[in-house]
Amino acid sequence: MGWLAVPRDWLDSLGEIARFGGRVMILVFNGRVFHFFGEALRQAGILILGSAIVIWGLTFILGLQCGIEGAYFSRSVGAPSNAGVFAAWCDLREVIPYAFGYMMAAKVGTGIVAELGSMRISDEIDALEVMGVQPMIYLCATRLLGAWLTLPFIYLAGIGVGYFASYLAVVEQVGEVSSGGYFLIFWMFQNPPDLIFSLTKGMVMATAIVLVGCYYGYNAAGGPVGVGTATAKSMVLNIVLVHIIGMMGTLIFWGANPRAPIGG
Amino acid sequence: MMILAGKTLTAVVKPPYPYGGEFISQFLFALQLCWFPMMISTIAFGFGAPGLQAANFLSLFGALDRLGGFFILASVREFAPFVTAVVVAGVAGTAITADLGARKIREELDALQVLGVDPIKNLVVPRFLALMLITGLMDIYALLFGISGGIFAEIAYGQPLGGFFATLFNNASVTDLWGSILKCTMFGAIIAVVCSYKGMNASGGAEGVGRAVNEAVVIAFLGVFAFNYVFTQTLLATNPEISVIK
Numbered sequence: 421m422g423w424l425a426v427p428r429d430w431l432d433s434l435g436e437i438a439r440f441g442g443r444v445m446i447l448v449f450n451g452r453v454f455h456f457f458g459e460a461l462r463q464a465g466i467l468i469l470g471s472a473i474v475i476w477g478l479t480f481i482l483g484l485q486c487g488i489e490g491a492y493f494s495r496s497v498g499a500p501s502n503a504g505v506f507a508a509w510c511d512l513r514e515v516i517p518y519a520f521g522y523m524m525a526a527k528v529g530t531g532i533v534a535e536l537g538s539m540r541i542s543d544e545i546d547a548l549e550v551m552g553v554q555p556m557i558y559l560c561a562t563r564l565l566g567a568w569l570t571l572p573f574i575y576l577a578g579i580g581v582g583y584f585a586s587y588l589a590v591v592e593q594v595g596e597v598s599s600g601g602y603f604l605i606f607w608m609f610q611n612p613p614d615l616i617f618s619l620t621k622g623m624v625m626a627t628a629i630v631l632v633g634c635y636y637g638y639n640a641a642g643g644p645v646g647v648g649t650a651t652a653k654s655m656v657l658n659i660v661l662v663h664i665i666g667m668m669g670t671l672i673f674w675g676a677n678p679r680a681p682i683g684g
Numbered sequence: 685m686m687i688l689a690g691k692t693l694t695a696v697v698k699p700p701y702p703y704g705g706e707f708i709s710q711f712l713f714a715l716q717l718c719w720f721p722m723m724i725s726t727i728a729f730g731f732g733a734p735g736l737q738a739a740n741f742l743s744l745f746g747a748l749d750r751l752g753g754f755f756i757l758a759s760v761r762e763f764a765p766f767v768t769a770v771v772v773a774g775v776a777g778t779a780i781t782a783d784l785g786a787r788k789i790r791e792e793l794d795a796l797q798v799l800g801v802d803p804i805k806n807l808v809v810p811r812f813l814a815l816m817l818i819t820g821l822m823d824i825y826a827l828l829f830g831i832s833g834g835i836f837a838e839i840a841y842g843q844p845l846g847g848f849f850a851t852l853f854n855n856a857s858v859t860d861l862w863g864s865i866l867k868c869t870m871f872g873a874i875i876a877v878v879c880s881y882k883g884m885n886a887s888g889g890a891e892g893v894g895r896a897v898n899e900a901v902v903i904a905f906l907g908v909f910a911f912n913y914v915f916t917q918t919l920l921a922t923n924p925e926i927s928v929i930k
Contacts, residue, residue, distance in 0.1 A: 534894025648782030
């Protein structure tokens, strides 16, 4: 274990992960995954039942956080009725995508690695291949399709949960602005394209996380210990990818255009 | 988990203290794992979220020099501790769970107990102390790189940096810094206890260790963010002078 172990490890595997991810995406787009559409639906069901609540829990907590920071910040500049600006930008543009990415990486990403990794260790993936089922389609492509089917809706509901939490924090808890005044500013500082940009950000994160999870699980080696190590490694890469995608999304969507109703 | 936390705390203070060497090796291990992901994450976060978005907003008013003051609120109070916790939980925490889980599966922990070596004192305590210390110190590291992300945003808007630093140092307060570091140290304690607990209670062969890592990181995130909310709330409400913009 040296100082450069982590960056060297990434350099080693980044190209392979990109190739693996490309192959899985092609399998989804050329429609071969629809041979196993039932399995994709089952994966979608697992996502809804297992992960939705935790993701919403985290967006709720971070929505509260945005709310109190916004309330205290706008009070300190002498405009407590403008807490909605901070809450709207903080929730929609930055923090909810990050919260979603963190929880996806923690719950779904590591879950996929643990599941696929243990299948690899107990030779179940080889068994699938022997039976004539392509494991890439049956295990990875179905998971990606399941994620694409459900996650946009989980994400949108997560935004709703975050908004509700910010409202609670600003209006009910700190209580320096009336409900109507808060919502006037809050809705003025966002519009549907912002929502679509935010959704794009979240979905790119989700795709990256599912693909990285599939890669590390599919290629796990070295017994039960190997599965644990692969899970930990996938988490490291996912955290960094979430941050980089978040930054690039902000730069592309809002970098040159604030999209705020101020001035000309 | 609470029982494990209590046992760990008593084992920290009760002599003998056999955990010095293990503490140093765990500290170095966590540092070697964390420094690179932490650097990329904090620069990206500082440049994107508080940097570009706030600079967007401030540039509408022609007040880009105020970005420095905003970074005290954003980076010191919120984002540096929060990104530190996420990276430490995701990187060092998962490694601890995977390590302890592997030892549990191979029955090494039981063997230690049979030999009369207390696994909590010799394995959990050094990890607990190392993670607490490293999360507190990593907070400063995250602050440096988070603020450099803000500097990149300021440069991207073609602004001289004098105003940025002037408002930054005007608004900085010792209370903020101590609050930030204290918060991070507590995050480290939460992460260490959750991850050690999940690792030491892993069961069920190959899938067990992976599942333990999964559960550990989910619980650690929720615990850290819930604690963060309570802490920020208390800090802001009890120290009204830190939220005055100068």
